[in-house]
Amino acid sequence: MYRTLSLSALIAVLAGSSAFAAATCSTTTPDKFKPQADLQKMLEGDGLQVRQIKVEKGCYEVYAVDKAGKKVNAAYNAETLEKTASAEAGEN
Amino acid sequence: MQKPARIDELSTDHETSAGGPVGVVRVWDPLVRIFHWTLVLSFVAAWLTAGWAENVHQWAGFYAAGAIVVRAVWGVLGTQFARFSQFVRGPSEIARYLISMSRGTEARYLGHNPAGGAMILVLMTMIIAAFATGWMMTTDTLFGVPWVGLLHSLIVHAIALLIVIHVAGVATASIRHKENLVLAMLTGKKAVN
Numbered sequence: 001m002y003r004t005l006s007l008s009a010l011i012a013v014l015a016g017s018s019a020f021a022a023a024t025c026s027t028t029t030p031d032k033f034k035p036q037a038d039l040q041k042m043l044e045g046d047g048l049q050v051r052q053i054k055v056e057k058g059c060y061e062v063y064a065v066d067k068a069g070k071k072v073n074a075a076y077n078a079e080t081l082e083k084t085a086s087a088e089a090g091e092n
Numbered sequence: 093m094q095k096p097a098r099i100d101e102l103s104t105d106h107e108t109s110a111g112g113p114v115g116v117v118r119v120w121d122p123l124v125r126i127f128h129w130t131l132v133l134s135f136v137a138a139w140l141t142a143g144w145a146e147n148v149h150q151w152a153g154f155y156a157a158g159a160i161v162v163r164a165v166w167g168v169l170g171t172q173f174a175r176f177s178q179f180v181r182g183p184s185e186i187a188r189y190l191i192s193m194s195r196g197t198e199a200r201y202l203g204h205n206p207a208g209g210a211m212i213l214v215l216m217t218m219i220i221a222a223f224a225t226g227w228m229m230t231t232d233t234l235f236g237v238p239w240v241g242l243l244h245s246l247i248v249h250a251i252a253l254l255i256v257i258h259v260a261g262v263a264t265a266s267i268r269h270k271e272n273l274v275l276a277m278l279t280g281k282k283a284v285n
Contacts (some may be wrong), residue, residue, distance in 0.1 A: 091143050
């Protein structure tokens with residue numbers, strides 16, 4: 001019981017820390033970027049309505065709204081399509 | 093040829109600057125001057141932070157819009173040379189002024205000249221439009237909608253162009269009438285003649 005608790009606590013800590021280790025923008029050349037359509041499909045699968053995708057250096061900045069109609073602004077590594085910590089990641 | 097100065101509607105009980113040369117009057121009150129220069133700062137701040145420092149960018153926009161509202165009220169209730177009625181002229185007078193300016197024969201005004209007055213109204217309107225479209229971009233309804241961002245950008249670039257024209261006009265008038273209008277907007281003081 002005690003062991004399970006501490007194990008789950010450890011997992012929670014690890015999961016938490018990995019959630020904070022957000023991706024940064026890609027540093028490769030644009031020819032290695034994944035297509036924007038892939039990102040759009042991925043986001044639409046998450047229930048987002050994508051309004052605009054801008055290329056910001058090595059990131060795709062997404063302007064979207066969720067199912068509730070709330071705005072969602074996020075940036076994704078253009079090479080891996082991993083979400084970055086900030087929507088402005090590509091512009092700093 | 094020496095052109096006669098045009099001292100329109102200058103009240104006879106104007107205050108002369110304490111200790112300053114005779115014939116110097118305070119034309120621009122503190123609110124006008126603070127409005128002018130903080131508006132410059134907020135525009136520069138907004139321009140430089142566009143896209144990457146949203147927080148500063150939005151505060152600059154809110155400041156500019158708020159300042160313009162205050163200035164508009166002051167344009168009705170404020171001091172003599174701050175009032176719209178003192179410097180806003182009709183299109184034909186503005187056109188006549190611009191024509192005489194192109195010939196180098198335009199009159200000197202103690203307050204804003206007709207072209208300057210028109211520029212003030214245009215800039216205030218355009219900055220409000222920039223604020224309005226910028227604010228629209230933050231709403232759930234219009235967030236990320238391309239035409240809103242494009243319109244905001246077009247308005248802001250038009251403002252930048254207007255500022256260039258404004259500065260050119262100020263420089264021209266300063267040279268023509270041998271007075272430093274930038275300094276006047278800092279100190280508020282201008283020579284009567």
